[in-house]
Amino acid sequence: MSGGDDAAPLLVAGEWERAGEPFAACAAGDGPVVGHTFHALPEQLDRATTGAVRAFDGTRRSASYERGELLRRAAELIAADVEGLARTLAAEIGKPINDARLEVRRTATTFRMAGEEAERIGGEMLPLDLLPSARGRWGITRHLPIGPVAAITPFNVPLSLSAHKLAPALAAGCTVVLKPDSRAALTLLRLAGLLVEAGVPAGALSMLPMSTSVGDRMVTDDRFRMVSFTGSARAGWDIRSRAGTKKVTLELGGNAPVIVDETADVAHAVARTVAGGFKYAGQLCISVQRAFVHRAVWDEFVGGLVKGAEALTVGAPLDENTQVGPMISVAAADRIRSWVDEAVSGGARLLTGGAGDGAYVAPAVLEQVPATARVAAEEAFGPVVVVSPFDDVDAAFAAADATPYGLQAGYFTRDLHRTWRAFEALEFGAVIINDVPTFRVDNMPFGGVKSSGLGREGIRWTIADMSEQRLLVLAPEAD
Helix, strand or coil, rough: CCCCCCCCCCEECEEEEEECEEEECCCCHHHHEEEEEEEECCHHHHHHHHHHHHHHHHHHHCHHHHHHHHHHHHHHHHCCCHHHHHHHHHHHCCCCHHHHHHHHHHHHHHHHHHHHHHHHCCCCCCCCCCCCCCCCCCEEEEEECCCCCEEECCCCHHHHHHHHHHHHHHHHCCCEEECCHHHHHHHHHHHHHHHHCCCHHHCCCCCCCCCCHHHHHHHHHCCCCEEECCCCHHHHHHHHHHCCCCCCEEEECCCCEEECCCCCCCHHHHHHHHHHHHHHHHCCCCCCCEEEEHHHHHHHHHHHHHHHHHCCCCCCCCCCCCEEECCHHHHHHHHHHHHHHHHHHHHCEECCCCCCCCCCCCCCEECCCCCCCCCCCHHHHHCEEEEEECCCCCHHHHHHHHCCCEEEEEECCCCCCHHHHHHHHHCCCCEEEEECCCCCCCCCCCCCCEEECCECCCCHHHHHHHHEEEEEEECCCCC
16 A cells, blocks of 8 residues: 555644555454554654644643633534544444444543643642741642653553543643554544644644554653553553653553452342453453352352353444454454463363354353463453352452452442452452442543552543642741
C-alpha cells in the first residue's frame, strides 16, 4: 500500500499529515482491511514533541474556564459521533457493537467530568506561624501543570483508556503526545479529529501510531515531564526503568479473582461473573479469571456459570445480537486454546467451551486446575474462568491473593464483618463488594499494586498526578 487520499492522516503538532510508514488497519482476528493510515517517522515524533513543548507555554497559562469549555465541547462532539466511533471501533478491534457504543458514551462522560474538574483545580492557604521566627507568615499553594506528557495506550479499550490520559492532561493545562496501539489507530485518529474541532490548541495534542522502536524515544526524551502507560506488566516496568527522572504512572495487567461465600446472592453472583469473565472475550485487565466458591453454593454457582457461558451469543462484532466477538488475533486465540489444553493435560476438567475456529474461542469454564497451570497462574486475557472450591473464607482470601498481580478483586457476601476483613486482607487496588472486579466507573480511583501498576487513574487523581504543587510564602514587612 502507498499513502493516499484514502489514508487517515496523523495529527502532528496541530497539522494533519499523510506521511510516514503506511500500513493497513485490519479487522480483529486477522480479518480484512478496514482502512489505511501511517506509522509516524522519528522526525514526525520529534516535531510533535517540539510542538508540545512550545504549546505548553500557552496551555500552562490558560484559564480554568477555557479548559473546562474546551473539554465540554469535546464531550458534546464525541456524544454526537457515537455511531461513527463505535462502528470504527468494532471493526478494528472486534468489540461487539453494543459494547463499542457504551465505550464511546463513557469516553464522552470522561471528557465532560474532566471539564468539571478543570474548574475545581485549586490550592489552599495555611498559616505558617509555628515558630516565633515565622510570626505573621502565610503559605499559599497552587497546582500547576507538570508539562508535556507522553501517553501510551493499548488496543482493548482504546477510547476510554486514552480519554483517561488526554482529558486530565488538557484539564490540568498539559500538552500530550499519544501513541495509540496501531490496532486501534483509526479509532483514535477519529477521536483526535473531534478534539481538534473542539478547539484543542495547535501543538497541544499529537496522535501518532508508531512502531515500538520509534515510540520508545518518548520514554527517554527529557522534553517530556511524565510518561503515562497502560499495557502489559513487562512493558510497563521496562518503561519505568528507562524513564529517568520523569514521573511515571502505570496501569498494567491483572489476574482478577472473585470470591463467592455461602451468604451470597448466588444468582446475582452468577450473572455478574458471566458478564465479568467473558465481556470482550475476556480481553480486559480486570476480567474475572479465577472464581473461588464456597462448597455450600458450589453446585448452584458452577452450574449457573456453565449455563450462562453457553447461552452467550458468539458472533461478528457488527451483529447487534453478538455478546462475545473474536479475540484480537488468531495468535491470541491459539494461545488461549493451548493454555486450556495444557491445563486439561495437567488434570483440569473442562466444563464448557475452549474450542473455536480462527480468532473465536467459546467461553470456557475449568475446574480442578493445577495452581501452576498458566491459565490460573498468569494473566490469560481471554474468555476463561477457573473455578475452585473453598471451606474457609480466610483461605479463599489467601488463595485470591496468591498472585503477583493486584488490580481489582470481587467478593459476593451478605456479611458486613467479612466485607471489612476482605478489604484489609486482599492486596488489590480495589475490593468490589457484591460485584465483579470488572466494575469500573470513571470518577473512581483506578489502579493496581504489586505488578499491576503504579499510581491511580480517574479524572481527579490523574489531574493531580499531572500537576505539581507550588508554594508561595508571604512574610510581613519588617517592623
